[in-house]
Amino acid sequence: MRWSFALGLVLAALTVGCSKGGYGDWSSSYSGFSDTGSSSSSDDDDDPGPPPADDFDDGGFEEPGFEDDFDDYYDDGF
């Protein structure tokens, strides 16, 4: 049930579009959607597990190498 909801969110996200980028900070030189990274690839056929939700418990484990983007100062345009 929750997984269906998460998939719905993904589809809705792709439909709704982007909420950030109003400053032109990000280059538009690259166009088109990413054609990589889908979990449908062959090494990823096992159950991906439940969606992120209230069952989350990382037990203090931290996989390194990932970076936050904490820039959340938003604007309301011209």
Add this chain to the structure above:
Amino acid sequence: MGSDALNRGKRLIEVEKIEAAEPEVLKAVELRPDDPEAQYALGFIRFRQGRFEESRKHFLRVLELDGGHRKARMKLGLIEARTGDFAAAERTFAVLVKTSLEDPLARKNHGAALRDLGRFDEARAELEKALELAPEYSDAHHSLGILESKRGDRKAALSHHQRALELDPGHVDAWNQVGVILARAGRTREAVEHFTTATALDPGYVPARMNLAEAHRKLNRNDLAIVELKRVRALDPRHPKVNGKLAEVYELSGRTEDAARARAAQTAIDTQGR
């Protein structure tokens, strides 16, 4: 005459023709230097060009001429925050909150500045106030998620970012942050889904693309990691880490000559600076 130039410039800004607007607005400022709207328009152009110091001067001038100019004060706070002066940003947004008590964006940005100063309780109160004013304000939930991440409570952070996505499925930053939390917890495959969605929504969003590359690398999908890293390099050729990461993944793939080239490019950037 000055007002004609300003009106032409404003119309061009509104349709995102910033470079075309610049000569019109410069002319307007030259003819009417004490017109706050002309100063604001020039400040906005400099802001969009990333020329923050010049932009700041124009917004300060606007506020000398018209202390109640909300948008100039908002932009000033954004510049202060984005240049890392959170104390100044907090003061600027605090004035904005006092003069616009019912403005959720002012509350949200003030909360973010308080949070970035480590004043978490005050920040939470301000962000919750923003949500009282606008209960479906996804950005406020996202900011609360960052607050909880900074406090070290990943579960609470995840909950806020997920709420942001329920309210706004196009919230690119929230997709990325959920991905980061999952990836750090070792849920790499789920993280890939989130980073992929973020990059699909905004193909130029470099942080999510870097995280997607790292997730592919951890799943031993080195070819896919290389594709993503090359895309980052195309978007931002002087990115501070991309060539080093690319060198690592080339090494893992046995592509030693490519690795050497990427490492040399990284060294050049490290030496010359960005």
